[in-house]
Amino acid sequence: MTDAPDREQSYVRTAMLPPQTAPSTQVGAVRWVHENLLSSWLNAILTILSVYFVWTIVSSIYPWLANSVWDATSLTDCRAKMDERLGEGVRAACFAVISDRWQQLVFGFYPQNGYWRPPTALFVFLIAIAPVLFTQLPRKLLWFTMIAPILIFTLLWGGSIWAPISVALGFVIGFIAYRVIGSRFSALLAVLAAIILPILYWFTLSGTVNAALTAIAPKGLPYVESKDFGGFTLSIVIGLTSIMLSLPLGILLALGRQSNLFIINKVSVVFIEVIRGVPLIVWLFTAQLLLNYFLPKGTNFDLMLRVIIMVTLFSSAYIAEVIRGGLAALPKGQYEAADALGLDYWKSMRLIVLPQALRISIPGIVSSFIGLFKDTTLVAFIGMYDPIGLTSSIRASTDWNGVYWELYIFVGLIFFIFCFSMSRYSMYLERKLHRGNR
């Protein structure tokens, strides 16, 4: 350094400075407006343009919505009421089509005296899923979650209550076999028994058990065929079932793809790539048409079940890839620490790896779920009456021929509510899991 004669060479602060309040331009609304809307001339112009743009759209749509007609029996009736109320030739939304046909949009062809059943099933589902989604709820509720599938199945399809119970008994048998054999013999034997015994039971005894129990105590609800399901009932049943099933399957596929075991690895890779590489609609057509050729003649393999399986497989391939990203993002040290403590593969996955990998993957998983839920509308193409399929048939009726927007707005709104709740839940979950461990 060169000479700096004026510069003080040593310095000692004698009085410490107290903090002062910030200048008024730095706080509150003034600062916000200044920083976010008017920070430069370009910004100010963009702000004004945007306000104008939003205003134009709102002002043109608002009267259409505000003056809408809700009480009419047909489009002609609707137009007559508009002429009468708003003046000759003024047009507004005709939501009467919704009030006239909402039952069809919600329930499809579900028998009218059973309209209470799908909403009750949804309610049961929400109660059952609550303790899973919100960990602060009492853990005892999980017992209800275990039996909820039986209730939901009976509520939706009806028939003898003993049918789903006798099927569920298979899982109980598997679990008991796993526990008993696992404690006496090897873990591998226990897993085999837990798989084989239930299958044997389903093929041999479960029908008899059902018949016997039904004969003793004939309890149940009137049977509803799958082809009578339609509208949002159909979308929600397919969507939620596939979501529930595709998460565990996706986790297994992701672990399989990461596995060092050659066969498991390759099977997972091929499965994921094939399923992902073909559009869902193709898989749905496959479910509708091709499976019939492969199945033995005369087997009655429910179309809805086939669709649920296809949608589940399709979505699980995406979920697997999302989770694989989460697994890859985990530092190697986590696996090593788990190994070094003597945790075996499944324990280290369950306790250390997956909780962290899933947390990282939440946004991706929820995006996949939202996509899956919206994709259920594709079943309209294979002759199922989802809400979109029903709008077409409503518009084809003489009463409502010519209605477009109102139906689609309604359908869109309901889908939006579902998808938006999922998105909010995922944000809640991210925030909650981030607390404490940054």
Add this chain to the structure above:
Amino acid sequence: MSELASNRPVNSAAMQISDEVAIQISAMNKWFGTFHVLRDINLTVYRGERIVICGPSGSGKSTLIRCINRLEEHQQGTIMVDGTELSSDLKNIDRIRSEVGMVFQHFNLFPHLTILENCTLAPIWVRKTPKKEAEEVAMHFLQKVKIPEQANKYPGQLSGGQQQRVAIARSLCMKPRIMLFDEPTSALDPEMIKEVLDTMIELAEEGMTMLCVTHEMGFAQAVANRVIFMDQGQIVEQNEPREFFNNPQSDRTKLFLSQILGH
């Protein structure tokens, strides 16, 4: 000579070395692909020994101690831990891992679990200890590493030194008979090194069998009964610390010591 980072006197009363063999490595070789990373390693560790392993970066120190609990697989020779040979038998591996504690350079605590949960996880799931008992044991060891008050925090809320002490407590909760340390202090700020070394010294005073990869030569002099110098995947020299530091034999050792100690 660098000073002992910790200046507390070491109480060597309980530092007994028995005749019982804890680890026996004979004619062990390991390759990473075609790279011969460990060459003809022969090492016998007796119960109660405190061994410090040093050597230049990349000489295979980490790989050596990671072979002892099978984080790395060796290709030739044998490794016996507590009389059990390490082979591809998963049962043996899990048993050895639960007997051998390991402390890593980067702590590797589980960030989604609290400190207490980090410490009770393995006892509960591997040893099948009842939760309550596991928590008592965990609190005992957290007390020992002097951070019981942090039990309900998450690792991310602790300093590096505290995290490393938790990592030591987590290993101790499994009641291991052997502890492996892989550069436990080299990711820490200087003022935190002391607290971790103190914990390690205490452990040595209680007679724990320890293998430490470290460059803390003060620690080696105060605690170790044997110092091993490795270079290019081989054990080049080993001796008791006084001899090792004052009278190194190999030129490689001399060079290494002059680099690490000479200012």
